[in-house]
Amino acid sequence: MRFFIYEEWVSAGIFVKILVSLVCLLALVILLTLVVNGFAFQNPFWVVLPSGLTASLLLLFWNYRGIEIEVNSKSLLVSYGIFNRRSIPLEDIVSCEPTKASFGRYGGVGIRCGVDGSWAYTTSFGNAVKIIPRKGREFVFSSNDPAKICRIIKQLKENSP
Numbered sequence: 001m002r003f004f005i006y007e008e009w010v011s012a013g014i015f016v017k018i019l020v021s022l023v024c025l026l027a028l029v030i031l032l033t034l035v036v037n038g039f040a041f042q043n044p045f046w047v048v049l050p051s052g053l054t055a056s057l058l059l060l061f062w063n064y065r066g067i068e069i070e071v072n073s074k075s076l077l078v079s080y081g082i083f084n085r086r087s088i089p090l091e092d093i094v095s096c097e098p099t100k101a102s103f104g105r106y107g108g109v110g111i112r113c114g115v116d117g118s119w120a121y122t123t124s125f126g127n128a129v130k131i132i133p134r135k136g137r138e139f140v141f142s143s144n145d146p147a148k149i150c151r152i153i154k155q156l157k158e159n160s161p
Contacts, residue, residue, distance in 0.1 A: 003072060003073075004070045004071060004072050005071050005072055005073065005152060005156070006069070006070070006071040006148070006149060006152050007068075007069065007070050007071075008068075008069040008143060008144060008145070008149070009066055009067070009068055009069075010066055010067040010068075010069065010123050010141075010142045010143055010144055011065065011066045011123065012061070012064065012065050012066055012109075012123045012124070013109060013123050013124025013125070013126070014124070015109070015124060015125075016061075016109055016123065016124070020057060020058075020061045023057055024054050024057060024058065027050040027051075027053050027054040027057075028050070028054065030050045031047065031050040031051060031054075034046045034047065034050070035047070063081040063082055064080065064081045064110065066123060067079065067080045067121055067123055067141060067142055067143075068080075069141065069143060069149065071149065071152055071153065071156070073090075073156060073160075074089060074090060075087050075088060075089045075090055076088045076090065076093065076131070076149075076153065078121055078139075078141045080111060080121040080141075084111055084121065086119075086121070086139060086141075088131060088133060088139070090153060090156055090157055090160065091157075091160070092133050092134045092135070093131055093132070093133060093134075093153060093157065094132045094133060094134055095131075095132045096129060096130070096131055096132075096149065096150040096153045096154065097129075097130050097132075097146075097150060098127070098128070098129060098130075098146035098147050098150060099128050099129065099130040099140060099146070100125075100126060100127065100128060101120060101122040101124070101125055101126060101127075101128040101140060101142060102125055103125055105120075106120050106122060106140075109122045109123060109124060109125070110122065114140070116138070117137055117138070118130070118137055118138035118139065118140050119137050119138070119139050119140070120139070120140040120141065121140075121141040121142065122140070122141070122142045123142045124142060126142070127142065127143055127144065127145075127146050128140050128141060128142050128143060128146060129141055129143045129146040129149050129150060
C-alpha cells in the first residue's frame with residue numbers, strides 16, 4: 001500500500017486538446033473524402049494512412065494526457081506518460097519554488113529542455129513548480145497548485161531527522 005501526503009493530476013492544457021482534435025478532424029475529413037470519391041477503394045493505402053495517423057495521434061495523446069504528481073515522506077514522484085517518471089528524494093532537493101512554464105523558455109509543451117538547461121514536464125503554459133536538486137539540472141513540472149507542493153516539501157524537509 002502506498003501512502004502519499006499529496007497527490008495531483010494535471011490534465012493536458014486546452015491548447016493541446018484543441019490541436020489534437022483539429023488534426024484528428026482533418027484526418028477524418030480526408031478519410032471520408034477519399035471514401036466518398038471512391039479513391040480509397042482503388043488504393044487502400046489512402047485509407048491506412050489517415051487512419052494510422054489518427055490512431056497514432058490518439059495513442060500519443062492518451063499517453064501524455066496529463067502529469068501525475070505524488071509526494072510522500074521520502075520523495076517527490078512526477079510521472080508523465082508510461083515511460084517518463086522522475087523520482088527525487090526529498091533530501092536531494094535544495095529548493096522548491098512556484099514558477100511559470102512559458103513558450104519562450106521551453107518552446108512548447110511536453111517533455112522539454114529549457115533554454116536555461118532545465119528539464120520540464122509541462123501540460124500547458126502557466127503554473128509550474130521548479131525543483132533545484134543538489135546534483136543535476138533544474139526540474140520544472142506543471143501543477144495546479146505549485147505553492148502548496150513547495151510548502152509541503154519544505155515542511156517535510158524541516159521535519160525530517
